[in-house]
Amino acid sequence: MENIIEMMAARRSCRKYTSEPLTAEEIKDLKRAALMSPTSKNCHSWEYVFVEDKEVIEKLSKSKEHGASFVSGATLAIVIFGNTSKTDVWVEDAAIASAMLMIEAHSMGLGTCYVQLKGRGYSDGRTAKDIVKELLNVPEGVEPLCILAVGRPDESHRPYTDDRLEWGHIHDERF
Numbered sequence: 001m002e003n004i005i006e007m008m009a010a011r012r013s014c015r016k017y018t019s020e021p022l023t024a025e026e027i028k029d030l031k032r033a034a035l036m037s038p039t040s041k042n043c044h045s046w047e048y049v050f051v052e053d054k055e056v057i058e059k060l061s062k063s064k065e066h067g068a069s070f071v072s073g074a075t076l077a078i079v080i081f082g083n084t085s086k087t088d089v090w091v092e093d094a095a096i097a098s099a100m101l102m103i104e105a106h107s108m109g110l111g112t113c114y115v116q117l118k119g120r121g122y123s124d125g126r127t128a129k130d131i132v133k134e135l136l137n138v139p140e141g142v143e144p145l146c147i148l149a150v151g152r153p154d155e156s157h158r159p160y161t162d163d164r165l166e167w168g169h170i171h172d173e174r175f
């Protein structure tokens with residue numbers, strides 16, 4: 001079993017997945033991880049839609065013009081939302097949840113990729129937000145942040161190594 005820093009190094013975005021289904025226990029573990037993610041004032045502003053239906057996954061892959069088409073090959077799409085009535089920091093709560101889920105999925109041998117929805121859409125003005133809200137019957141005040149595409153990896157990318165890290169972004173004591 002890798003330790004956490006090794007998992008962080010080996011977790012890379014995966015956009016190609018095999019057709020092998022996930023087990024019910026794997027999906028349950030992802031749900032557990034989602035619900036353990038920390039939130040501001042413990043307000044639990046996140047909401048998740050776990051989508052396994054191929055037709056709906058295909059529609060999610062068309063929720064914006066660029067950068068989502070590969071979602072059509074995912075085994076599971078976890079759409080991550082924030083309840084805007086619970087906190088002003090729903091974006092942070094939902095984004096942290098996405099990171100927790102990416103690491104949990106990686107620890108299970110699954111591949112993931114984050115797909116931005118908030119602020120994205122089509123050049124003709126249609127928004128990913130409206131498309132997803134209609135598709136998934138999302139209630140008022142609940143806003144989509146992203147899709148986490150999940151599946152068994154059918155591609156691999158080199159783990160991060162010290163020599164490839166941009167150490168210049170780290171500032172000791174002050175900028």
Ligand SMILES: Cc1cc2nc3c(=O)[nH]c(=O)nc-3n(C[C@H](O)[C@H](O)[C@H](O)COP(=O)(O)O)c2cc1C
Nearest residue numbers: 011012013014015066067068113114115116117157
């Ligand atoms: C906020 C955010 C938005 C992203 N949006 C997309 C996206 O819409 N489509 C996509 O294919 N990848 C998306 N990614 C994945 C990044 O491209 C990827 O994490 C980055 O290139 C680093 O690669 P790595 O994940 O393998 O370390 C997004 C990642 C983040 C954190």
